[in-house]
Amino acid sequence: MAELKNDRFLRALLKQPVDATPVWMMRQAGRYLPEYRATRAQAGDFMGLCTNPELACEVTLQPLDRYPSLDAAILFSDILTIPDAMGLGLYFETGEGPKFKKSVTNAADIEALPVVNPQQDLPYVLDAVSTIRRELNGRVPLIGFTGSPWTLATYMVEGGSSKDYRRTKALMYNDPEVFQLLIDKLVESITAYLNGQIKAGAQAVQIFDSWGGALSHSAYQEYSLKPMQRIIDGLIKENEGRQVPVILFTKGGGQWLEVMANSGATALGLDWTTDIAQARARVGDKVALQGNMDPSILYAKPERIREEVAAVLAGYGKGSGHVFNLGHGITPEVDPAHAGAFIESVHELSAQYHQ
Amino acid sequence: MAELKNDRFLRALLKQPVDATPVWMMRQAGRYLPEYRATRAQAGDFMGLCTNPELACEVTLQPLDRYPSLDAAILFSDILTIPDAMGLGLYFETGEGPKFKKSVTNAADIEALPVVNPQQDLPYVLDAVSTIRRELNGRVPLIGFTGSPWTLATYMVEGGSSKDYRRTKALMYNDPEVFQLLIDKLVESITAYLNGQIKAGAQAVQIFDSWGGALSHSAYQEYSLKPMQRIIDGLIKENEGRQVPVILFTKGGGQWLEVMANSGATALGLDWTTDIAQARARVGDKVALQGNMDPSILYAKPERIREEVAAVLAGYGKGSGHVFNLGHGITPEVDPAHAGAFIESVHELSAQYHQ
Numbered sequence: 001m002a003e004l005k006n007d008r009f010l011r012a013l014l015k016q017p018v019d020a021t022p023v024w025m026m027r028q029a030g031r032y033l034p035e036y037r038a039t040r041a042q043a044g045d046f047m048g049l050c051t052n053p054e055l056a057c058e059v060t061l062q063p064l065d066r067y068p069s070l071d072a073a074i075l076f077s078d079i080l081t082i083p084d085a086m087g088l089g090l091y092f093e094t095g096e097g098p099k100f101k102k103s104v105t106n107a108a109d110i111e112a113l114p115v116v117n118p119q120q121d122l123p124y125v126l127d128a129v130s131t132i133r134r135e136l137n138g139r140v141p142l143i144g145f146t147g148s149p150w151t152l153a154t155y156m157v158e159g160g161s162s163k164d165y166r167r168t169k170a171l172m173y174n175d176p177e178v179f180q181l182l183i184d185k186l187v188e189s190i191t192a193y194l195n196g197q198i199k200a201g202a203q204a205v206q207i208f209d210s211w212g213g214a215l216s217h218s219a220y221q222e223y224s225l226k227p228m229q230r231i232i233d234g235l236i237k238e239n240e241g242r243q244v245p246v247i248l249f250t251k252g253g254g255q256w257l258e259v260m261a262n263s264g265a266t267a268l269g270l271d272w273t274t275d276i277a278q279a280r281a282r283v284g285d286k287v288a289l290q291g292n293m294d295p296s297i298l299y300a301k302p303e304r305i306r307e308e309v310a311a312v313l314a315g316y317g318k319g320s321g322h323v324f325n326l327g328h329g330i331t332p333e334v335d336p337a338h339a340g341a342f343i344e345s346v347h348e349l350s351a352q353y354h355q
Numbered sequence: 356m357a358e359l360k361n362d363r364f365l366r367a368l369l370k371q372p373v374d375a376t377p378v379w380m381m382r383q384a385g386r387y388l389p390e391y392r393a394t395r396a397q398a399g400d401f402m403g404l405c406t407n408p409e410l411a412c413e414v415t416l417q418p419l420d421r422y423p424s425l426d427a428a429i430l431f432s433d434i435l436t437i438p439d440a441m442g443l444g445l446y447f448e449t450g451e452g453p454k455f456k457k458s459v460t461n462a463a464d465i466e467a468l469p470v471v472n473p474q475q476d477l478p479y480v481l482d483a484v485s486t487i488r489r490e491l492n493g494r495v496p497l498i499g500f501t502g503s504p505w506t507l508a509t510y511m512v513e514g515g516s517s518k519d520y521r522r523t524k525a526l527m528y529n530d531p532e533v534f535q536l537l538i539d540k541l542v543e544s545i546t547a548y549l550n551g552q553i554k555a556g557a558q559a560v561q562i563f564d565s566w567g568g569a570l571s572h573s574a575y576q577e578y579s580l581k582p583m584q585r586i587i588d589g590l591i592k593e594n595e596g597r598q599v600p601v602i603l604f605t606k607g608g609g610q611w612l613e614v615m616a617n618s619g620a621t622a623l624g625l626d627w628t629t630d631i632a633q634a635r636a637r638v639g640d641k642v643a644l645q646g647n648m649d650p651s652i653l654y655a656k657p658e659r660i661r662e663e664v665a666a667v668l669a670g671y672g673k674g675s676g677h678v679f680n681l682g683h684g685i686t687p688e689v690d691p692a693h694a695g696a697f698i699e700s701v702h703e704l705s706a707q708y709h710q
Contacts, residue, residue, distance in 0.1 A: 164686065165651070166686070170651070173651070173655035173659050174656060216628060219649070252607070252628065255628060273568065273570070294574070296519060297528055304529065331521070
């Protein structure tokens with residue numbers, strides 16, 4: 001593998017000194033970019049893009065070509081590849097979000113689910129990782145990712161997106177043993193999946209717990225955090241002579257940072273509702289922090305974006321341990337020039353905190 | 356006015372001793388009840404029900420007749436009566452949520468908006484309040500309510516419901532003075548509206564800040580909490596010889612309880628993501644707490660519901676200052692018998708905390 005030319009992102013996750021705060025954006029390869037929309041049109045549809053390693057590589061690199069100051073690449077894929085590989089039949093209807101042909105609703109459905117073997121069942125993802133690593137050629141590190149067990153379980157039980165996770169919660173509250181079996185199969189599958197990504201070249205991994213924030217304090221710990229801890233425990237700790245950091249991002253999890261900081265994760269992702277200064281005080285030296293500007297600020301004028309970047313940087317304060325990001329994915333309506341203003345301002349305004 | 360026979364709810368809000376923890380449910384007059392669906396069918400549609408004081412009274416009393424242990428009634432109305440009275444033209448499309456015929460998108464739209472005079476513009480709400488008070492005949496106290504300025508502003512700018520409040524946040528970030536004018540008009544209108552409800556007979560009021568949780572820490576304080584504080588400052592403090600408590604409920608506001616506790620509110624509503632024991636420790640003696648069982652637990656078996664009620668009661672612990680509620684409104688799919696099991700268990704299991 002080519003030597004890593006920019007390791008600011010990996011160093012910040014490990015709280016090692018950096019010259020500026022590293023920055024990347026969740027969903028940075030996405031619909032706000034005209035070049036992404038062109039490649040996606042070429043692929044036919046979203047899953048066509050995910051399952052084609054060359055095209056997945058192409059869209060992964062597009063934001064890096066447009067914004068040379070980005071400090072990390074993230075694998076282009078979807079969090080629902082695992083349930084798809086379990087046989088549920090993922091598809092996307094325009095404007096409707098993800099859907100499954102089959103959902104799991106009872107003990108028999110869940111007992112019948114296979115555990116995923118990523119080498120056999122998801123070779124296109126591992127191929128995409130190694131292709132991207134080769135094409136990156138050491139430019140920046142590559143992030144692998146997965147959805148959390150709880151988050152994947154909601155899609156599998158509901159058969160797609162949901163507003164209040166009614167069926168999933170009914171199963172969880174009424175049939176905790178059956179629900180736990182689903183979680184256990186996801187823990188085993190996801191652990192193998194992330195380890196497969198790491199072996200294929202992912203230099204850090206992020207667990208997207210998109211819907212953990214819909215749980216009560218106690219249900220979060222039992223059904224979302226504990227399974228994520230088990231995954232983290234099972235991950236390859238070091239590869240290519242470097243530690244492989246793990247970023248845990250529970251959207252809506254700002255109330256639970258203290259318990260999340262004890263999960264074994266290297267860093268916690270913060271959404272924009274959390275004050276980063278308070279978050280740093282609450283987690284102490286246990287973990288690094290990633291985040292957390294409101295993605296909606298990218299609709300504002302570049303001057304306003306810079307002000308907000310400055311405020312988040314000042315909130316975190318001096319020293320390493322901060323990876324700048326949005327508090328959630330960048331949205332399709334954002335002007336790419338505004339994203340550029342955001343990215344540039346992070347490096348420019350953060351140098352003072354690293355002297 | 357008839358003497359109040361059950362003042363457990365008002366006493367708990369003021370942290371005065373009670374014999375059991377009072378309970379009510381947000382959206383207790385709602386679609387999960389067959390008798391509600393029958394009255395609504397008679398009214399024609401949802402707004403027909405809101406604007407007819409006799410029918411609004413009828414549905415307000417239905418849950419009290421079915422569940423004699425409920426400790427409060429809440430005015431049946433909608434949070435969007437204020438923007439409707441400002442001339443935006445509220446309507447409901449089946450399965451689509453609320454919509455406005457006109458939205459406000461720029462300075463001229465906002466400058467043209469009138470401030471609402473509830474006696475002239477919303478007489479049907481004030482009539483409903485006085486009708487309900489008369490029909491309650493002192494059984495339990497009546498709660499009046501409003502949406503928060505930020506929450507109403509999102510509907511007015513988006514023209515209805517929204518996922519990410521894109522237009523509202525763009526206006527707020529790009530044109531803070533224009534957005535502030537909208538907030539100011541809402542503060543003035545809402546203050547008059549709640550005072551109108553109090554004069555008509557509401558014995559407590561709740562501010563529903565349904566979408567405050569979508570804001571960043573600093574934007575929440577500026578555009579949601581500060582306007583709510585101004586409303587609270589302007590409210591009638593005492594009526595009929597009793598203090599009129601104010602409940603502030605920001606859904607998704609669990610990270611901000613300390614600042615909310617300094618707002619002048621008598622009590623804070625908690626959604627189910629907040630641990631009530633931690634919340635009590637954080638707010639100290641400043642405010643009472645209302646909440647906070649996950650409404651989805653009502654899909655579970657009655658035994659499971661009782662367990663969860665016991666856990667929330669144990670979390671709050673001994674002494675007054677807790678009003679039991681769900682962490683959000685009861686959903687249409689809940690079995691009314693499960694709601695009954697919930698309500699009964701609160702009184703039964705809470706007596707031990709008030710000896």
